[in-house]
Amino acid sequence: MNSSSHPTFLDTHSAASFLRLSVPTLKLLRRRGEGPAFCRVGRRVIYSTDDLVAFMESRKVRVTQNHLLEAVTA
Numbered sequence: 001m002n003s004s005s006h007p008t009f010l011d012t013h014s015a016a017s018f019l020r021l022s023v024p025t026l027k028l029l030r031r032r033g034e035g036p037a038f039c040r041v042g043r044r045v046i047y048s049t050d051d052l053v054a055f056m057e058s059r060k061v062r063v064t065q066n067h068l069l070e071a072v073t074a
Contacts, residue, residue, distance in 0.1 A: 015047040
């Protein structure tokens with residue numbers, strides 16, 4: 001959260017930029033239920049920066065000695 005302890009919210013374009021994804025990719029992840037948590041306010045979709053960071057943290061992977069990808073469990 002930011003210094004005023006209120007979450008910052010971003011629209012789809014800004015959230016995609018924050019995640020370094022294209023807007024179509026973020027929309028596809030949302031439709032599939034595979035993307036970050038979001039809020040719908042009327043017809044607008046907004047994302048909390050805290051949820052965007054949590055989404056990226058949940059997708060961390062590491063390469064093992066066998067060169068297989070495993071999810072990092074915290």
